Amino acid sequence: MEEFHAANQNVDSGGLKNVMESMGLGMIANQLGDLKLEELLHTLPPGTDEIVAISKVMHFLESSEYDRFTRIVFDTAPTGHTLRLLSLPDFLDGSIGKVMKLKKKLSSAFKSLFGKEEAGTDAPDKLEKLKQQMAKVRELFRDSDTTEFIIVTIPTVMAIRESSRLHASLKKERVPVQRLIINQVLPSSSDCKFCSMKRKDQMRAIERIHDDSELAGLRLYEVPLVDMEIRGVPALKFMGDMLWR
Numbered sequence: 001m002e003e004f005h006a007a008n009q010n011v012d013s014g015g016l017k018n019v020m021e022s023m024g025l026g027m028i029a030n031q032l033g034d035l036k037l038e039e040l041l042h043t044l045p046p047g048t049d050e051i052v053a054i055s056k057v058m059h060f061l062e063s064s065e066y067d068r069f070t071r072i073v074f075d076t077a078p079t080g081h082t083l084r085l086l087s088l089p090d091f092l093d094g095s096i097g098k099v100m101k102l103k104k105k106l107s108s109a110f111k112s113l114f115g116k117e118e119a120g121t122d123a124p125d126k127l128e129k130l131k132q133q134m135a136k137v138r139e140l141f142r143d144s145d146t147t148e149f150i151i152v153t154i155p156t157v158m159a160i161r162e163s164s165r166l167h168a169s170l171k172k173e174r175v176p177v178q179r180l181i182i183n184q185v186l187p188s189s190s191d192c193k194f195c196s197m198k199r200k201d202q203m204r205a206i207e208r209i210h211d212d213s214e215l216a217g218l219r220l221y222e223v224p225l226v227d228m229e230i231r232g233v234p235a236l237k238f239m240g241d242m243l244w245r
Helices: 002-007 015-022 026-035 049-064 079-114 123-142 157-171 193-210 233-244
Strands: 151-152 180-184 219-224
Touching: 049 123, 079 157, 151 157, 157 193, 180 193, 219 233
Parallel strands: 151 180, 180 219
Antiparallel strands: none
16 A cells, blocks of 8 residues: 555655646636545545555566566455455456546537647647557456466365355356365364364365366365465475375
C-alpha cells in the first residue's frame, strides 16, 4: 500500500486536477479543490489491492529484467479478492473504452460550440495504451500455454466447498486450472487419539472432492502437515520436493 500512496503523492501539486482538465473536466476539478483529496487517498477504497496487483503484473510483462525467469508465481489473496483481480482487466478495459468515447464526444461538442478542436493533450494516447495493457493482462490470465491457476485448500468441508465455488468462477473467467493442492494433511499413523480422529474428518472431506462436479477432474496433490513454518529457500525446496515428487 505504500507504493499506492507514493504513486498518488502528486495530488497535492495538482496532478489529479491536471488529469481531469486534460479530459475536459476542469470545471469539476475546480469544484473538487476544497475536498482535500489527498486525505481520501489514506483511506483506500475497495479494490485497491487488486489494482496494485494488476499494475505489478503489467510491470512483469513489460520489464526485460524478468525475461530470465522461467516461472513467476503470484500468491493470490482469498477467493473474493482473487476473483476481483481476475475480472479486473475486463472491467477496466470496458471502463477505459467508455472514457475514451466520452472524451471523443466532449471534443466534438467543444468543436461545435467554439468552431475549433479542443486543445490537444496526450490523454487519449495514454488511455489507449492502458487499454492495450489491460487486454494483454487479460490474455495472459487466460492463456493455457503460459498460465495456470493452482487452487490450494485444506481438508475441511467448508474449505472444499469454497474451492468448488472458486473453480466454477475461474471457469467462467476462462482461467485455466488443472491442479488442486490439499495442504496440512495429517499423517495416517499417530499415537495421538485427537490426531487420529482429526485425520478421519480430513479423509471424509477429501472424499467429497471425488464426488464434486467442479473438482473431480483436477489432479490432486496432498501435502502433509509439517512441524515447522515454511520460510526461506531451503524450506520451500523441501516443501516442493514433497509436493511435486
